[in-house]
Amino acid sequence: KNEVEQSPQNLTAQEGEFITINCSYSVGISALHWLQQHPGGGIVSLFMLSSGKKKHGRLIATINIQEKHSSLHITASHPRDSAVYICAVTPAFTGNQFYFGTGTSLTVIP
């Protein structure tokens, strides 16, 4: 069983649509990360959350610590948003270790 579960695994959207990707985890954490991996492999850290909500441009990330759940929202989606989005958590009391979700592959069609 994965400590971090993401849904959906695959998502296709029309340009302009509002997109939500969900992440649930089963361990106590000190932080949750949303990562973006483009074709070719490079990974970029989008957000690090320990509570509440963060916004960067068209991206919004929320976390509910009590429910062990986080969501990543993309408003006004664009084809350049097509990528794999990965949820990762830093478990509490384990230093720099991370647990990763399997990722959500997003394709935005023009």
Place this chain on the structure above:
Amino acid sequence: GAVVSQHPSRVICKSGTSVKIECRSLDFQATTMFWYRQFPKKSLMLMATSNEGSKATYEQGVEKDKFLINHASLTLSTLTVTSAHPEDSSFYICSASSGTGNTIYFGEGSWLTVV
């Protein structure tokens, strides 16, 4: 912001040879770096934790004699795939944390193809 650089981005080698991949933190000191392997359409799999000045900690099932990790300085960790086989072909990526360790910075990744 902080950057982690990985080199080479792509490498092709013959079976039986060894390949070294470098991971550098460019503007911060990383006492700990992580090496991951990723199979197509799969999640990142932690291979080992690289600690500056000491031996790496390997995850269960990862052969330490095959995947040699050296973290000789606070800004450089290397992964050497020894006696490479075609099944070692994969995407390898490193990461490092600065400060409190809650911010992840990833290298660009290295595609290894063993022929």
